[in-house]
Amino acid sequence: MFIRKINEGDLEEVAHIIQxxxxxxxxxxxxxxxxxxxxDRNKIEDLRQQMTWKDIYVVEIEGEIVATGALANFGDTATPKYSVSNFHVKPEHHKNGIGKALFNYLFHEAKNMNIDFLHVPSSRTGYDFYEKMGFIKDEAQRDEADEIIWMTMKIRA
Incomplete structure (x- = not known):
């Protein structure tokens, strides 16, 4: 398993995994x-634009991209809000430890950036995974209109 930053040539496969x-x-x-x-928000052209402001990664196994995930600041420089974003594993590879490995990679990247808190706008299907990774439901961030559950994890004491 190899984790690296996304490049232009990966966009089609990453968009396909997300879709x-x-x-x-x-x-x-x-x-x-x-x-x-x-x-509609995750087409190739959207991902290309996101590459300019998100740190997007892919997971490869034997040359095949099987997962993607990003770290993104949804806040600003004065009040950053770093979040896990576009976190997806090919469905046939779910429950094989790939998501956990990718999350651990993102977690260490966030730690190296001296981030205090990490957030995730979780889908209902991702909630249990993020909870296992150490996130807790953030009652202060509600987004029922999009059926999203915001979750937060403290990184630094």
């Missing part, structure tokens, strides 16, 4: 209109 997760996984616990809204 598959919306179509095959997220649809199980979310309204169709919510899934479509997220699909």
């Amino acid at each position: 598959r997760n919306f179509d095959e996984v997220m649809i199980q616990k979310h309204a169709r209109e919510i899934v479509e809204k997220f699909r």
Whole structure:
């Protein structure tokens, strides 16, 4: 397993992994209109633009991209809000430790950046995973309109 930063040549495969997760996984616990809204925000051109402000990574196994995840500051320089973003594993690779390995990589990157808190806008299908990774539900951040559960993890004491 090899984790590296995304490059332009990865965009099509990464978009496909994300779309598959919306179509095959997220649809199980979310309204169709919510899934479509997220699909529309995660096309190749959107990912290309996100590369300018997110640290996006991919996981490769034997040359095949099997997962993606990013660290993104959804705040500003005065009040940063670093979050895990676009975190997806190919559905056939779920429950094989790939998500955990990628999350641990992102966690160490965040720690190296001296980030105090890490957030995640979790889908209903991702909630249990993020809880196992150490996130707790953040009652102060509510986003029911998008069927998202904000979760937070303290990184530094």
